[in-house]
Amino acid sequence: MAVSETLATAQPAATPTPPTSSRRRRGRNAAYWLYLLPGAVLFVLVIGAPLVGTLYLSLTKWSGIGDPIWVGLDNYQHLLQDDVFWASFRNTVWMLVAMVVVPTLLGLLLAAVLFDVIGRRFKPRTAAALRAAFYLPQVLPVVVAGIVWGWILRPDGAFNSLLDAVGLGALRHDWLGDPGTALPAVMAVMIWVQIGYPVVVFMAALQRVDPELYEAAEVDGANWVHRFRAITLPQIRPETFVVALTCTIAALKVFGPIFALTRGGPENATNVPSYFAYYTFFKKLQVGYGSAISTVLTLIIVVVAVVFIWMQARSERRDRGF
Amino acid sequence: MAVTLTPSTAPVAPRRPVRDRHHRGVSRWVVLTVVTLAALAMLVPFAFMLLNAFKSPGDYSSGGPLSWPTEFYTKGLRTYWTEVNFPLKLWNSALIAGSVAVLGVAVSLLNAYALGIGRVRGRLWIVGLFLLANMLPQEALIYPLYYVAKQVGLYNTQLSVIIIFTVIQSAFGTYLLASVMGTFPRSLLEAAALDGAGKWTVLWRVVFPNLRPTLAVLLIFFFIWTWNEFLIPLVMLIDNQTQTIPVALASLQGDRLMDAPTTNAGALISLVPAILFFLIFQRTLARGITAGAEK
Numbered sequence: 001m002a003v004s005e006t007l008a009t010a011q012p013a014a015t016p017t018p019p020t021s022s023r024r025r026r027g028r029n030a031a032y033w034l035y036l037l038p039g040a041v042l043f044v045l046v047i048g049a050p051l052v053g054t055l056y057l058s059l060t061k062w063s064g065i066g067d068p069i070w071v072g073l074d075n076y077q078h079l080l081q082d083d084v085f086w087a088s089f090r091n092t093v094w095m096l097v098a099m100v101v102v103p104t105l106l107g108l109l110l111a112a113v114l115f116d117v118i119g120r121r122f123k124p125r126t127a128a129a130l131r132a133a134f135y136l137p138q139v140l141p142v143v144v145a146g147i148v149w150g151w152i153l154r155p156d157g158a159f160n161s162l163l164d165a166v167g168l169g170a171l172r173h174d175w176l177g178d179p180g181t182a183l184p185a186v187m188a189v190m191i192w193v194q195i196g197y198p199v200v201v202f203m204a205a206l207q208r209v210d211p212e213l214y215e216a217a218e219v220d221g222a223n224w225v226h227r228f229r230a231i232t233l234p235q236i237r238p239e240t241f242v243v244a245l246t247c248t249i250a251a252l253k254v255f256g257p258i259f260a261l262t263r264g265g266p267e268n269a270t271n272v273p274s275y276f277a278y279y280t281f282f283k284k285l286q287v288g289y290g291s292a293i294s295t296v297l298t299l300i301i302v303v304v305a306v307v308f309i310w311m312q313a314r315s316e317r318r319d320r321g322f
Numbered sequence: 323m324a325v326t327l328t329p330s331t332a333p334v335a336p337r338r339p340v341r342d343r344h345h346r347g348v349s350r351w352v353v354l355t356v357v358t359l360a361a362l363a364m365l366v367p368f369a370f371m372l373l374n375a376f377k378s379p380g381d382y383s384s385g386g387p388l389s390w391p392t393e394f395y396t397k398g399l400r401t402y403w404t405e406v407n408f409p410l411k412l413w414n415s416a417l418i419a420g421s422v423a424v425l426g427v428a429v430s431l432l433n434a435y436a437l438g439i440g441r442v443r444g445r446l447w448i449v450g451l452f453l454l455a456n457m458l459p460q461e462a463l464i465y466p467l468y469y470v471a472k473q474v475g476l477y478n479t480q481l482s483v484i485i486i487f488t489v490i491q492s493a494f495g496t497y498l499l500a501s502v503m504g505t506f507p508r509s510l511l512e513a514a515a516l517d518g519a520g521k522w523t524v525l526w527r528v529v530f531p532n533l534r535p536t537l538a539v540l541l542i543f544f545f546i547w548t549w550n551e552f553l554i555p556l557v558m559l560i561d562n563q564t565q566t567i568p569v570a571l572a573s574l575q576g577d578r579l580m581d582a583p584t585t586n587a588g589a590l591i592s593l594v595p596a597i598l599f600f601l602i603f604q605r606t607l608a609r610g611i612t613a614g615a616e617k
Contacts, residue, residue: 031521032440036448039433039492046467046489047455053466064469113357121350132604133361136368139600141550141568144592147575148371151585158370158387165388192364253459256552260572274553277461282557287465294461305457 051298058291068288075292085293088264088271091183092252095272098187099194099251104244106191107198110134112232114199115206116214116224131203135196142193146260149189150176153261176262179269186261186270193257194250198243205236237315245308252301273297371593375399375586382582398583399591405579406570407562408591414559415549415566415595418483423545425488427537430495435525437496438503439511449500456493460553468557482558483566487551491544502536503529542603549596567592 058075060068079085119127137145152158153175160172175185209231217227233240255274258264264271264279273293280290374387378395402408433452437445467486468477476482506529514524530537552568559565565573571592574580580588 029440029442032436032442035432035436035440035521035525036442039429039496042429042485042489043452043455043493046486047458047463047493050463050466050470051458054462057465064465110357110360113353117350117353118357122354126354130357130361133364136597136600137364139546139550140593140596141552143550143552143568143572144589144596145367147571147585148367148589150575151582151589152367152370152387156386158374161386161388192367195364249457255460256568259552259556260575274459274461277459278464278553278557281461281465290461291465294459294465297459298462301457301459302454305454 054291058295060288062287063285087268088276095251098190100247103194111202138196143256143260146257182269205239209235241312375590399587402588419545419549421484422487422548426491426544429492433496434499438500452493453497
């Protein structure tokens with residue numbers, strides 16, 4: 001199992017304990033279960049049971065009042081023919097581009113430049129200040145940031161005024177109100193939100209790397225591109241995995257920014273599964289159908305997470321030459 | 323871990339031609355300029371917000387979003403402050419995020435003690451389960467939680483949100499602390515056991531003091547994550563008495579009251595606490611952000 005391997009690598013082999021009678025050892029370990037008890041009870045109440053509840057509801061028709069009616073796989077058959085459902089998953093792919101692909105690549109480049117060029121040729125404080133500017137959007141309530149961006153991108157908002165001011169008034173546009181530009185506009189906001197996370201993680205990772213490596217490479221005449229490819233990338237591969245995984249999960253779950261910017265509109269151009277599920281639950285009161293959407297999204301996330309962790313464990317084993 | 327290049331004991335570098343060094347001096351300034359411009363572009367939305375938060379509606383309609391205000395107009399801020407009862411929202415957010423941070427760390431510590439140090443059977447599967455649970459989309463839990471909360475009278479109470487996020491955050495905390503405790507020096511534990519200390523004593527006298535830095539990072543993370551949460555508070559908290567700051571601002575979106583200065587002033591004071599945490603905890607965050615990424 002992937003998780004077990006990842007964790008196993010984090011734990012050195014147990015030191016052989018002095019031989020005790022096996023019954024006493026079992027008794028010793030059993031006491032630890034008591035420490036898991038509060039966590040386990042809470043876990044079952046707040047995560048386990050509701051998850052099973054959602055799975056069950058996805059096989060029923062229910063408005064939230066009265067008793068759910070069992071309909072088997074009906075909801076799932078409807079989903080497959082539902083254009084909105086497919087549109088929401090198409091948009092998720094674009095969210096992955098905006099929240100995983102672009103931030104990870106840009107973040108690698110920025111972190112390397114900040115660490116290797118600016119951090120080493122200017123005062124460290126300069127690099128730290130620049131890093132803070134990129135990271136700032138990450139600490140804000142994303143909904144509040146979304147509301148500000150929504151105002152900036154309005155037809156009479158600051159972005160259009162800026163275009164006017166630099167003589168590009170011809171490009172004025174209702175960025176979030178036009179189905180053709182709403183999705184790219186939301187993607188731009190998401191890149192802005194997300195970029196700081198990889199930058200900070202990668203910069204911290206680079207601090208682990210032995211500076212002598214860079215110095216030796218420089219002495220050998222390796223230029224910046226060589227150093228980036230031969231040292232930076234391989235050294236921070238573990239962090240790259242973690243960043244890609246957490247950003248992917250965040251992109252699949254994205255809700256707040258969509259709620260604040262577009263409510264999934266115009267004409268579902270920016271609808272995503274999580275907003276679609278929320279809307280189906282609480283605005284259309286189709287609990288069964290909403291549960292089916294949530295279940296599909298959950299399955300996708302679980303599969304993605306397991307695949308990522310398995311790949312990470314495999315690459316670690318390869319590096320150690322197993 | 324990746325293969326490390328062993329630095330060869332390289333011969334002394336030949337002196338570089340002067341042209342190259344000169345070129346290098348210029349190019350680093352070019353790089354600095356480009357990165358600084360990108361960083362400034364990141365801050366432009368904040369500049370727009372500041373510029374318009376204290377601008378009167380008259381100035382706004384005549385000069386537009388980019389004009390310099392003719393007066394320092396605070397009515398937008400005052401309107402928002404009183405209309406949404408901002409101090410109460412601040413208290414709700416602080417109460418929820420603070421309780422979740424403390425309770426979440428406590429639950430994570432107990433769980434991880436059993437998994438990382440107690441090494442109970444099947445611990446790897448249990449930790450994996452916690453990790454997956456933390457990744458679940460909240461839509462997969464929200465309707466049953468909402469329904470049950472209504473049945474048991476917890477709907478529209480801060481307590482419901484506190485309980486839910488304590489569990490969600492501690493799922494991550496358990497995963498992280500279990501891997502940290504897995505590398506805890508066994509000799510310390512054995513020495514304490516020889517002195518006759520029980521498990522409870524070992525947890526609080528040996529493990530807890532050693533993990534304090536990691537727990538502090540977790541505490542801050544849980545606080546900020548919970549502070550910024552949106553979906554579950556949006557569903558669970560429906561009136562002015564219980565709502566958190568982000569939900570209060572979002573539920574006023576499109577309201578007649580929210581003209582440009584009020585919207586920007588409202589967003590501004592909603593962001594102030596987050597920016598304050600950021601400044602206070604920046605160093606802790608920079609240390610801790612990789613805690614999940616490092617082994």
